[in-house]
Amino acid sequence: xxxxxxxxxxxxxxxxxxxxxxxxxxxxxxxxxxxxxxxxxxxxxxxxxxxxxxxxxxxxxxxxxxxxxxxxxxxxxxxxxxxxxxxxxxxxxxxxxxxxxxxxxxxxxxxxxxxxxxxxxxxxxxxxxxxxxxxxxxxxxxxxxxxx
Amino acid sequence: xxxxxxxxxxxxxxxxxxxxxxxxxxxxxxxxxxxxxxxxxxxxxxxxxxxxxxxxxxxxxxxxxxxxxxxxxxxxxxxxxxxxxxxxxxxxxxxxxxxxxxxxxxxxxxxxxxxxxxxxxxxxxxxxxxxxxxxxxxxxxxxxxxxxxxxxxxxxxxxxxxxxxxxxxxxxxxxxxxxxxxxxxxxxxxxxxxxxxxxxxxxxxxxxxxxxxxxxxxxxxxxxxxxxxxxxxxxxxxxxxxxxxxxxxxxxxxxxxxxxxxxxxxxxxxxxxxxxxxxxxxxxxxxxxxxxxxxxxxxxxxxxxxxxxxxxxxxxxxxxxxxxxxxxxxxxxxxxxxxxxxxxxxxxxxxxxxxxxxxxxxxxxxxxxxxxxxxxxxxxxxxxxxxxxxxxxxxxxxxxxxxxxxxxxxxxxxx
Numbered sequence: 362x363x364x365x366x367x368x369x370x371x372x373x374x375x376x377x378x379x380x381x382x383x384x385x386x387x388x389x390x391x392x393x394x395x396x397x398x399x400x401x402x403x404x405x406x407x408x409x410x411x412x413x414x415x416x417x418x419x420x421x422x423x424x425x426x427x428x429x430x431x432x433x434x435x436x437x438x439x440x441x442x443x444x445x446x447x448x449x450x451x452x453x454x455x456x457x458x459x460x461x462x463x464x465x466x467x468x469x470x471x472x473x474x475x476x477x478x479x480x481x482x483x484x485x486x487x488x489x490x491x492x493x494x495x496x497x498x499x500x501x502x503x504x505x506x507x508x509x
Numbered sequence: 510x511x512x513x514x515x516x517x518x519x520x521x522x523x524x525x526x527x528x529x530x531x532x533x534x535x536x537x538x539x540x541x542x543x544x545x546x547x548x549x550x551x552x553x554x555x556x557x558x559x560x561x562x563x564x565x566x567x568x569x570x571x572x573x574x575x576x577x578x579x580x581x582x583x584x585x586x587x588x589x590x591x592x593x594x595x596x597x598x599x600x601x602x603x604x605x606x607x608x609x610x611x612x613x614x615x616x617x618x619x620x621x622x623x624x625x626x627x628x629x630x631x632x633x634x635x636x637x638x639x640x641x642x643x644x645x646x647x648x649x650x651x652x653x654x655x656x657x658x659x660x661x662x663x664x665x666x667x668x669x670x671x672x673x674x675x676x677x678x679x680x681x682x683x684x685x686x687x688x689x690x691x692x693x694x695x696x697x698x699x700x701x702x703x704x705x706x707x708x709x710x711x712x713x714x715x716x717x718x719x720x721x722x723x724x725x726x727x728x729x730x731x732x733x734x735x736x737x738x739x740x741x742x743x744x745x746x747x748x749x750x751x752x753x754x755x756x757x758x759x760x761x762x763x764x765x766x767x768x769x770x771x772x773x774x775x776x777x778x779x780x781x782x783x784x785x786x787x788x789x790x791x792x793x794x795x796x797x798x799x800x801x802x803x804x805x806x807x808x809x810x811x812x813x814x815x816x817x818x819x820x821x822x823x824x825x826x827x828x829x830x831x832x833x834x835x836x837x838x839x840x841x842x843x844x845x846x847x848x849x850x851x852x853x854x855x856x857x858x859x860x861x862x863x864x865x866x867x868x869x870x871x872x873x874x875x876x877x878x879x880x881x882x883x884x885x886x887x888x889x890x891x892x893x894x895x896x897x898x899x900x901x902x903x904x905x906x907x908x909x910x911x912x913x914x915x916x917x918x919x920x921x922x923x924x
Contacts, residue, residue: 377656438736439674440733502673
């Protein structure tokens with residue numbers, strides 16, 4: 362099955378609000394590429410992208426490609442709708458993204474969603490991988506699934 | 510006599526369920542009119558008049574800005590006006606702290622700290638999601654999903670997480686507490702005991718919105734899930750009303766009608782890289798992720814005051830969510846990290862015989878949600894012997910404002 366065409370959330374979900382620094386990260390998402398902002402001076406990885414490295418205050422960055430694999434750091438099953446046509450509950454998850462094989466010196470976390478999982482299966486530390494939800498030609502949202 | 514800052518009066522409007530303020534105020538009122546009533550009551554409580562007030566302070570992007578409140582109240586000359594950083598209840602104690610700095614440095618003599626909330630008139634925080642969802646509804650052919658421009662730092666931070674449905678405090682603060690449960694085995698029953706204890710306190714408080722509604726642990730456990738593990742009764746209310754606190758110097762306080770309450774020490778702030786806490790920041794340092802984020806600040810407070818947790822007789826702990834209370838108790842050193850559940854089990858929070866009577870008015874969970882400024886009012890009342898859940902010989906009270914976002918706290922002492 363082609364996961365790129367799968368949908369889990371309606372279009373009426375809030376759209377990303379971007380600034381100069383976060384837009385390139387979202388544009389990489391639109392190409393289904395998971396990245397993190399890496400400081401070229403000290404290899405600190407940060408998300409969301411910002412004008413300065415919070416570790417060394419450097420401002421020379423690149424978006425480093427990540428595998429899109431990671432682990433569930435924490436989660437909540439939300440029982441209140443965020444948009445009208447939504448299935449409840451939905452899972453907000455913090456994902457610790459794997460940086461193995463990249464110059465990044467620290468794992469970096471991303472706020473996202475877990476999809477296609479039962480509440481009973483939710484367990485902190487379990488491996489996950491990114492799946493992309495194409496909302497439009499311009500916007501793809503990274504969500505995650507448990508890696509079986 | 511010194512210019513050391515003291516609390517000399519407190520006051521509030523009746524508190525109402527959101528949208529029901531007309532029922533308790535005998536007629537519909539606006540949010541800024543509620544601020545006026547609360548300020549006038551607090552000033553009267555202090556034995557002062559509006560003509561004595563020369564400073565105003567609030568927080569959380571209070572819509573009722575000092576210059577307009579001062580004009581409408583007819584304050585003779587406004588010499589100090591202050592709004593603490595950012596939305597959220599984290600600025601409550603900080604607003605009192607800023608008022609204290611103003612009187613101690615001679616910027617002003619009498620500063621009133623106020624917070625008005627009329628979510629019947631404006632948007633309800635817990636229902637941001639529904640408003641968002643309705644936005645643009647009705648269009649025959651909705652435009653394709655595209656990026657929107659974030660034109661404030663707050664929107665840039667929120668705009669990164671809103672596409673994932675992160676819009677409410679319940680979800681934001683459930684994330685760190687879920688991790689606390691994972692690390693330490695804390696349970697929903699621990700949270701239930703916090704809610705039940707605060708409700709017992711509110712049941713004695715005629716000002717409490719939920720004064721006539723008892724709550725059992727079974728009812729808590731049976732209440733609907735909002736953002737797992739937070740059930741309905743783990744979440745604070747949304748209310749309409751206003752409250753205010755009068756701050757002046759020790760010298761001025763001496764001639765007033767109440768025993769002044771000393772602001773022994775105050776702190777405000779956030780850990781490194783905290784931003785808007787667990788709301789927007791998935792990268793809070795692992796060492797403090799499953800905490801209230803207030804431990805550093807708490808240590809500064811104890812140091813400044815020359816006090817320890819054992820010196821506190823009564824506490825008013827910010828309770829937007831039960832889990833945040835438990836993690837703050839650990840942050841402030843009332844128990845060890847991870848032992849908050851056992852501390853709750855010991856009955857510590859009860860006004861009757863607990864080792865740390867907490868939220869003796871019922872707090873935001875059961876008295877009213879006034880963004881935590883009502884906790885400062887109750888802090889002063891608990892030292893005046895005016896609390897509905899009096900703690901005998903209480904002399905030192907801790908008040909905190911929020912957790913999981915930038916926060917602030919006060920240590921108050923009776924005379």
